Amino acid sequence: xxxxxxxxxxxxxxxxxxxAQNDExxxxxxxxxxxxxxxxxxxxxxxxxxxxxxxxxKSELSSTDAWLFLNYKYSGxxxxxxxxxxxxxxxxxxxxxxxxxxxxxxxxxxNINKLNVTIGSFYDQFGTGTIFRSFEDRNLGxxxxxxxxxxxxxxxxxxxxxxxxxxxxxxxxxxxxxIKGINAxxxxxxxxxxxxxxxxxxxNRTIDQTTMSNIAAAINNYDLKNRFDPTxxxxxxxxxxxLSYKRISLYTEYCYKTPEAVLNSQLDRMQLLSGxxxxxxxxxxxxxxxxxxxxxxxxxxxxRTSPLEIQNLGLITYLPSITRQNTYRLLARYNAVAQExxxxxxxxxxxxxxxxxxxxxxxxxxxxNISVVTGPQSFNFDGNALNLADFKxxxxxxxxxxxxxxxxxxxxxxxxxxxxxxxxxxQRLFENKAQGTPYVLAQCIFGEATxxxxxxxxxxxxxxxxxxxQDFGSFVNALIEFNIAPHYSFSAGDMLNISKGYINxxxxxxxxxxxxxxxxxxxxxxxxxxFIKQVExxxxxxxxxxxxxxxxxxxxxxxxxx
Amino acid sequence: MKSLKIFFSISTLLVLFSACQxxxxxxxxxxxxxxxxxxFITTSIPAxxxxxxxxxxxxxxxxxxxxxxxxxxxxIKSSYFGRxxxxxxxxxxxxxxxxxEPIDKPPFVSKQDFRTKDADDLLSYLGSSxxxxxxxxxxxxxxxxxxxxxxxxxWSGYATTELAQTSSAVNMDTLSIKxxxxxxxxxxxxxxxxxxSMPDSQYLLTVAILENKIIDIQEKNDNGxxxxxxxxxxxxxxxxxxxxxxxxxxxxxYEPGRVFRKRFIYKxxxxxxxxxxxxNLAVIAFVHGNATKKDVIQVKAASIKP
Numbered sequence: 117x118x119x120x121x122x123x124x125x126x127x128x129x130x131x132x133x134x135x136a137q138n139d140e141x142x143x144x145x146x147x148x149x150x151x152x153x154x155x156x157x158x159x160x161x162x163x164x165x166x167x168x169x170x171x172x173x174k175s176e177l178s179s180t181d182a183w184l185f186l187n188y189k190y191s192g193x194x195x196x197x198x199x200x201x202x203x204x205x206x207x208x209x210x211x212x213x214x215x216x217x218x219x220x221x222x223x224x225x226x227n228i229n230k231l232n233v234t235i236g237s238f239y240d241q242f243g244t245g246t247i248f249r250s251f252e253d254r255n256l257g258x259x260x261x262x263x264x265x266x267x268x269x270x271x272x273x274x275x276x277x278x279x280x281x282x283x284x285x286x287x288x289x290x291x292x293x294x295i296k297g298i299n300a301x302x303x304x305x306x307x308x309x310x311x312x313x314x315x316x317x318x319x320n321r322t323i324d325q326t327t328m329s330n331i332a333a334a335i336n337n338y339d340l341k342n343r344f345d346p347t348x349x350x351x352x353x354x355x356x357x358x359l360s361y362k363r364i365s366l367y368t369e370y371c372y373k374t375p376e377a378v379l380n381s382q383l384d385r386m387q388l389l390s391g392x393x394x395x396x397x398x399x400x401x402x403x404x405x406x407x408x409x410x411x412x413x414x415x416x417x418x419x420r421t422s423p424l425e426i427q428n429l430g431l432i433t434y435l436p437s438i439t440r441q442n443t444y445r446l447l448a449r450y451n452a453v454a455q456e457x458x459x460x461x462x463x464x465x466x467x468x469x470x471x472x473x474x475x476x477x478x479x480x481x482x483x484x485n486i487s488v489v490t491g492p493q494s495f496n497f498d499g500n501a502l503n504l505a506d507f508k509x510x511x512x513x514x515x516x517x518x519x520x521x522x523x524x525x526x527x528x529x530x531x532x533x534x535x536x537x538x539x540x541x542x543q544r545l546f547e548n549k550a551q552g553t554p555y556v557l558a559q560c561i562f563g564e565a566t567x568x569x570x571x572x573x574x575x576x577x578x579x580x581x582x583x584x585x586q587d588f589g590s591f592v593n594a595l596i597e598f599n600i601a602p603h604y605s606f607s608a609g610d611m612l613n614i615s616k617g618y619i620n621x622x623x624x625x626x627x628x629x630x631x632x633x634x635x636x637x638x639x640x641x642x643x644x645x646x647f648i649k650q651v652e653x654x655x656x657x658x659x660x661x662x663x664x665x666x667x668x669x670x671x672x673x674x675x676x677x678x
Numbered sequence: 679m680k681s682l683k684i685f686f687s688i689s690t691l692l693v694l695f696s697a698c699q700x701x702x703x704x705x706x707x708x709x710x711x712x713x714x715x716x717x718f719i720t721t722s723i724p725a726x727x728x729x730x731x732x733x734x735x736x737x738x739x740x741x742x743x744x745x746x747x748x749x750x751x752x753x754i755k756s757s758y759f760g761r762x763x764x765x766x767x768x769x770x771x772x773x774x775x776x777x778x779e780p781i782d783k784p785p786f787v788s789k790q791d792f793r794t795k796d797a798d799d800l801l802s803y804l805g806s807s808x809x810x811x812x813x814x815x816x817x818x819x820x821x822x823x824x825x826x827x828x829x830x831x832x833w834s835g836y837a838t839t840e841l842a843q844t845s846s847a848v849n850m851d852t853l854s855i856k857x858x859x860x861x862x863x864x865x866x867x868x869x870x871x872x873x874x875s876m877p878d879s880q881y882l883l884t885v886a887i888l889e890n891k892i893i894d895i896q897e898k899n900d901n902g903x904x905x906x907x908x909x910x911x912x913x914x915x916x917x918x919x920x921x922x923x924x925x926x927x928x929x930x931x932y933e934p935g936r937v938f939r940k941r942f943i944y945k946x947x948x949x950x951x952x953x954x955x956x957x958n959l960a961v962i963a964f965v966h967g968n969a970t971k972k973d974v975i976q977v978k979a980a981s982i983k984p
Binding site: 337340343344345347 | 700702703704705706707708709710880922924927929968969970
């Protein structure tokens with residue numbers, strides 16, 4: 117019903133605008149319409165062996181997700197609408213078959229001199245997004261659009277000021293908590309070599325009476341010593357700066373959040389906590405070498421529409437893991453989900469291209485990455501958490517990754533990549549597993565080879581071997597891909613659980629997670645179809661992760677732009 | 679011009695982000711007086727007993743229209759004999775100061791100060807008011823009302839609506855209060871049995887000590903004139919909430935046959951004993967919802983001297 121009203125408003129406002137325009141004797145401008153369409157269709161085949169047993173395997177048997185986005189530009193106005201469709205979808209909650217469709221996003225914006233005004237839904241972020249990020253990630257079923265009003269004032273090329281007020285979207289509804297914020301950014305160029313990009317923001321969230329009553333009711337049920345006065349309002353502030361000096365770039369950001377009720381899932385109750393985040397990123401690049409280091413310290417920085425929201429619901433903060441984002445299937449098996457209650461994380465990444473004639477000719481590249489995440493108290497050199505040479509399980513070392521790859525182009529037709537990864541992973545913490553779940557120590561060797569058969573045909577092969585005695589044990593994964601440019605791509609692969617781990621110690625059997633896949637691309641349109649068996653695990657995109665159940669079945673997708 | 683821009687920016691920030699100190703929601707910091715707290719399931723599920731209703735009257739000795747509300751209460755009670763229970767709350771509240779503080783207009787001087795912090799907390803919990811009399815009928819948010827507190831002129835109508843439901847989801851088959859002067863202990867025993875399944879809800883129990891038959895001064899409106907009634911009888915006066923002011927959670931699944939057995943011991947302080955007549959004390963107990971749905975589902979009272 118609400119969307120019917122919105123649609124009516126949109127139509128009225130656009131028609132009113134058209135009438136206004138009719139008075140002007142300008143030459144006819146029909147505006148410009150563009151858009152895109154995406155759909156994912158899944159057909160479920162139950163597989164008890166891999167745990168593919170959610171409701172879709174028992175009852176619905178198929179699901180569809182689809183999005184149609186339309187943009188219409190007309191005389192400085194911008195109209196956006198997106199129609200979302202979920203039929204028996206596990207996307208928003210993997211344990212649920214969700215069915216709903218309607219207007220998922222709409223806005224009208226207009227540039228008035230140096231001012232941009234937007235009414236409706238919008239995506240935005242302040243700084244790195246720690247105190248506010250509104251975004252969409254369809255792969256994880258996430259849409260944190262804000263519905264409200266926003267103004268962006270750009271008084272000159274170096275200055276930008278943004279302010280907004282609104283409420284966060286949740287499925288086809290809007291959450292009751294009000295969020296408002298202001299952000300200012302300015303660029304200073306001292307000389308040719310030295311520049312500063314300075315920014316600061318403030319965000320306020322106000323809890324509604326009904327939600328606060330639920331929070332108060334929960335607190336009144338706690339032991340007396342654990343009760344506290346929750347706050348309706350929370351304020352978050354940040355200040356950040358990018359310093360650019362020749363080939364060096366240093367980004368620093370500090371965020372603070374006033375005390376509010378924060379859910380501590382380990383204690384299973386709320387606490388009154390303020391929050392802080394310190395973040396720094398230093399990068400340097402010169403011919404043949406690029407270095408990037410990052411450090412982040414989080415102190416109880418849970419910032420959501422309400423402290424009663426859990427997992428990836430109602431997030432206002434965006435706290436991505438600063439560990440390496442791996443793409444190979446087995447390398448990406450263990451992800452360090454950022455711990456909003458507290459962590460210290462650091463990463464060093466070096467990309468080296470030897471500058472001798474031989475290596476330059478063969479485009480040889482070496483990438484090294486080291487990342488470590490520890491508990492909030494253990495970022496000191498007293499214990500083992502930061503001991504680079506310690507390879508024993510240490511739960512205070514939440515995550516550590518050593519990564520190296522070397523790629524080399526042997527000739528015009530053949531190139532290859534080889535690498536090694538070593539992982540320390542506190543599975544109980546990251547996946548909320550039962551007490552007694554052992555710490556995961558894993559290592560992985562991997563390789564990829566691409567051979568060009570003809571200028572348009574190529575074969576790509578990749579393989580990984582993951583060795584661990586914990587979790588589900590060791591796996592091998594291999595894939596072969598045949599590409600016929602520019603239209604076709606086919607692949608087949610298998611991931612095999614070759615030895616038992618902790619979780620499947622009692623009922624281990626060799627399970628194949630095989631897949632076949634084909635893609636057809638014509639112009640802006642891409643059609644894919646695949647048969648997939650996918651292991652249960654944490655799926656992360658950017659700062660948001662979730663535990664996804666195993667998948668078994670067929671997946672058909674279509675994407676297009678127009 | 680530059681300083682004007684800075685001033686404008688700072689002002690905008692201040693307007694957007696500064697505000698008065700907010701008032702937090704009601705959190706109960708009182709320690710529990712419970713000495714026995716057990717729950718179990720009985721297979722002999724009794725028949726549902728008659729549902730009673732609770733009228734929480736917010737009143738004051740300096741409130742000239744409050745006796746009118748007391749009369750309304752008496753009238754409802756006599757129409758539905760035995761099914762209507764009430765609490766006279768005298769809130770310790772600065773906004774209502776002139777209506778609730780003891781009368782000190784010689785020769786008319788109150789003997790006691792009836793005001794309590796508990797009464798004031800309950801007033802806030804039910805929606806606050808800057809005038810008296812006001813009250814809540816069964817802690818129900820009636821259609822068209824924005825607060826749980828309603829004018830005494832609406833009490834009869836809303837009470838009749840609530841009394842139309844005759845079957846209670848929970849029986850209160852034991853409720854007693856005893857006072858042992860030698861140990862200065864008030865002992866309250868209580869037993870609840872759920873007769874229906876009440877899923878997806880949270881229920882709390884509130885137990886409070888009341889006093890009856892207190893003779894003290896009360897202002898009253900007499901055809902537009904204020905008169906002072908020196909021998910006014912104050913009944914059901916809230917002395918102390920001995921559970922949390924907003925109730926103690928009944929922690930178990932609410933299914934037919936679910937029994938809660940409770941015992942509370944409260945030792946009145948020396949100051950309280952100076953004013954309280956222990957012979958006239960009573961206890962009121964009621965089961966009600968949580969902060970969002972506060973409805974009372976059963977209420978009973980018992981006196982030391984029946």
